[in-house]
Amino acid sequence: MSITIYDVAKKAGVSTATVSKIINNTGSISERTKKKVQAVMKELQYQPSLIATALNGKCTYTIGLLIPDLANPIFAEYARCIEDRAQELGFNIIMCSTDTDIEREAKYVSLLKQKCVDGFIIAAKFENVKLLKDLIKNDKIPVALIAAQDVSELPVDSVTVDDYLGGYQVTEYLLSLGHKRIGFIAEEARSSKERIRGYKQAIIEAGVEYDESLILVCKPKPTMGYAEVAAKKLLELPGRPTAIFGANDSLAIGAIWAARKHGLTIPKDLSVIGFDNTVMSQIMEPPLSTVQQPIQEIGRQVVDLLTQKIERKRKLTQRVVLLPELVIRQSTMKISK
Amino acid sequence: MSITIYDVAKKAGVSTATVSKIINNTGSISERTKKKVQAVMKELQYQPSLIATALNGKCTYTIGLLIPDLANPIFAEYARCIEDRAQELGFNIIMCSTDTDIEREAKYVSLLKQKCVDGFIIAAKFENVKLLKDLIKNDKIPVALIAAQDVSELPVDSVTVDDYLGGYQVTEYLLSLGHKRIGFIAEEARSSKERIRGYKQAIIEAGVEYDESLILVCKPKPTMGYAEVAAKKLLELPGRPTAIFGANDSLAIGAIWAARKHGLTIPKDLSVIGFDNTVMSQIMEPPLSTVQQPIQEIGRQVVDLLTQKIERKRKLTQRVVLLPELVIRQSTMKISK
DNA sequence: GTGAAAGCGCTAACAC
């Protein structure tokens, strides 16, 4: 990368200004010199330094992607879809797994600001709300959120799935199978809260008794482990649930483990349904009913929102809400009694 | 990010050179001015622009990570471990999923070179061998490989797992369970070839007949699908195998599907073992025996190798080989006949 | 239509 605009200019017998104009297609240049310079660029295999360009106040064509944990397959999928769209538009993604740790978040944000990334995409939970608000309100750098926590008071672009609807659909479906006592295993997240809202609404609409003791919230760390414990509790309840709704696939899988240890057969003795439609749900035995999020569409839209802001093609802030879709497999069935 | 070294210099009543020296801890500066300038930096919340620094020929503290597909959980895990170590050392990772597509590879490499990344980490398969060789030999930019295809003729740092040993261990284990006809479902990759070598060696050492028709190689795309087809073929063989070794977990899962459709129970009628110890292997029913790679250690070492080259702390090229470890679960058992 | 020159924010000789 040692050949510069000067080399091109010299070899072509023009000034660097001319070369620059040709590269950026600005100003007016005669066809003749244009052709000549382009030939030289080709010959020298000249590639402009984006560092130097950036120093002139241009875009760096780099986006920071902050997610809780890249090793979590669902986030990896998000990241992949985001990367794809970014690549199409000529942007690169710097990956940042925050572990929802305040310090890691702060370090990453600070470093990426120093590197002058053009914008941030923040997925799911961002622990340091103050930092997030600062980023959105004070720093002038564009931000877009996906599957985000509640920042309804902030003017920020976002793409989310309608979790309320997802929760509603699942519950409605389970009710239609005849289940009346439906356990809910949640995690501490906005999405879970919304799904619970949907669950509750469906229950009430159906005229079924709404019992709060059927809703358990898990700690994040060993997801399946916590879910297993929670499910055990549910299964030991006096009127044990005939169905369990896991706020994500891992939680549902934990529930299945607990059920097995309890001597229950899925779905005969207990219906279980998850959320996210991860690979895991497909390879489970029996295959797990779940809810599919339009991940590809989410990735695409969030990148589009962000890059539009970066390139000043849009002033207004936008919130996009996409709809989830029920995926029925073999872990759920009509209540048998 | 609009406050510059000039602002600091002015406010502190010194020259930018002095500020620069303080930032980089070079030259000699009196304690007094040092303190004063640092106070000003703090007050102004000054963060040096890494773009400007980079333009002076410094590191960009950015590494390009090229992997086939981030959405594949095993690569996502790699990426996460690499990201972690990089972050510890102050480097960021630009994620590039190549889909082992020549054009995508070329685009990414070209763009990252323009951005002056300090080095590349390339995982698994890189389709465009010419480009790879060029990168290593002609461009002066450091490269390190993990789980890579064979480039034994090139002087490049690499970290790999001893796939030969992995294949050997698995086969030895299956043989110890009394299996004599062991099917092998592979993919088109160096790692698979090595694992097959280990498999063959163990078979021969044990004095068991080596039958090439038991080895099938799958196309990559719908991994499990192909594996299922391959396994079906194996199970329809005259002397059908009593065990199947999948070169990765997905292939093993495909084999299990085929076995089920064939009316076989795992592991009673057929032992199945995978490779990689992905999440999937843990949630399968029955839990899948497999081979664990020391992913974290691989990530750590490859980043260390690369950054040492970047910071010129090491001249010599190094190849690190780590050892895999057998993980025995419930998908394998003593042959029952 | 083209080029001279200043400047983006920082570093590194080299003076003083």
Add this chain to the structure above:
DNA sequence: GTGTTAGCGCTTTCAC
């Protein structure tokens, strides 16, 4: 110990 100055590779007025 500290400051002056000339770049790093590119863009962008503003003359010509």
